[in-house]
Amino acid sequence: MLHIGKHLPKGFFLFCSITAIGILPSARLFPAPVALANLNYSNPDIKTLREEVKYNLKASKTKSDRNPLTPLKFYTYKVTKDDNFFTIMAKTSMDMDTLTSINKLSSPYDIYTGQKLLIPNMRGIYHDTSQETKQELARLYRISPDKIIYDKMNSSWFIPGGRLQGKEKMFFYGHAFAYPLDDFRVTSRYGKRSDPFTNKQTFHGGVDLAAPKGSPIFASADGVIEFVGKRGGYGNLIIIKHELGYETRYGHMNQFATTLQAGKLTKGTRVKKGEKIGEVGMTGRATGNHLHFEVRRFSKVEKPVLR
Numbered sequence: 001m002l003h004i005g006k007h008l009p010k011g012f013f014l015f016c017s018i019t020a021i022g023i024l025p026s027a028r029l030f031p032a033p034v035a036l037a038n039l040n041y042s043n044p045d046i047k048t049l050r051e052e053v054k055y056n057l058k059a060s061k062t063k064s065d066r067n068p069l070t071p072l073k074f075y076t077y078k079v080t081k082d083d084n085f086f087t088i089m090a091k092t093s094m095d096m097d098t099l100t101s102i103n104k105l106s107s108p109y110d111i112y113t114g115q116k117l118l119i120p121n122m123r124g125i126y127h128d129t130s131q132e133t134k135q136e137l138a139r140l141y142r143i144s145p146d147k148i149i150y151d152k153m154n155s156s157w158f159i160p161g162g163r164l165q166g167k168e169k170m171f172f173y174g175h176a177f178a179y180p181l182d183d184f185r186v187t188s189r190y191g192k193r194s195d196p197f198t199n200k201q202t203f204h205g206g207v208d209l210a211a212p213k214g215s216p217i218f219a220s221a222d223g224v225i226e227f228v229g230k231r232g233g234y235g236n237l238i239i240i241k242h243e244l245g246y247e248t249r250y251g252h253m254n255q256f257a258t259t260l261q262a263g264k265l266t267k268g269t270r271v272k273k274g275e276k277i278g279e280v281g282m283t284g285r286a287t288g289n290h291l292h293f294e295v296r297r298f299s300k301v302e303k304p305v306l307r
């Protein structure tokens with residue numbers, strides 16, 4: 001069992017395809033976000049937002065300059081207990097790609113009461129500035145470079161009409177990661193809980209899967225070993241790097257696996273989804289034999305979505 005960090009939303013930036021091309025006015029000023037009090041259709045702000053999104057969607061599909069996009073503007077909305085991802089998406093005229101990308105969500109379940117969501121007045125996605133240059137992005141999204149907006153606040157490119165790639169959607173819906181154990185009992189979920197050692201309310205950054213000592217642990221997805229060794233409360237830990245900024249962590253291992261192909265697992269070893277990487281134990285900060293399994297994206301913990 002291990003308690004890490006604080007829950008923060010993650011990003012969906014990489015490789016995307018574009019379905020619509022937009023013409024943007026030259027102004028690059030972002031007005032302060034408008035707070036949406038609720039998502040009722042009678043709310044004038046919701047009305048304006050929906051109209052803007054609708055207009056920009058149409059404008060982005062028009063190749064001529066006659067219908068330029070309106071300047072990029074953001075609304076904010078505080079999630080209530082009655083909301084879910086799909087109702088928020090429908091009521092704000094967003095699509096999955098825009099909502100997840102702008103708010104760096106890891107899955108449709110990555111929504112919680114009190115969370116403040118950003119809602120732009122046009123559909124599109126963010127793209128990490130560290131990955132590609134503007135010129136490369138323009139080619140990737142088949143869009144003119146001057147239509148790509150730089151969002152200073154988030155240090156990201158905003159690509160109007162940009163869509164997530166199939167692979168990102170696969171991660172988003174949890175088809176990418178498999179359960180790392182064959183047989184287990186979930187003894188602690190992701191999120192707030194009482195610490196079994198101190199009884200204090202803490203944040204659990206992964207899931208605890210109990211299984212007998214020596215049960216095989218499998219790589220949750222294809223990747224490259226980033227770390228093998230002892231690390232604090234994790235005890236014997238393996239970290240695997242995956243595509244799109246993801247990594248998985250396997251803690252409290254009894255021992256690490258030796259494979260026929262690679263021999264001893266070390267940093268840089270390629271592993272396949274389902275390949276044995278170690279055995280369940282209770283090294284580090286653990287009260288019983290279990291695997292602490294964690295998913296991170298761009299170094300931030302997120303709720304594991306497993307299949």
Ligand SMILES: [Zn+2]
Pocket residue numbers: 001002188204206207208291292293
């Ligand atoms: Zn744990």
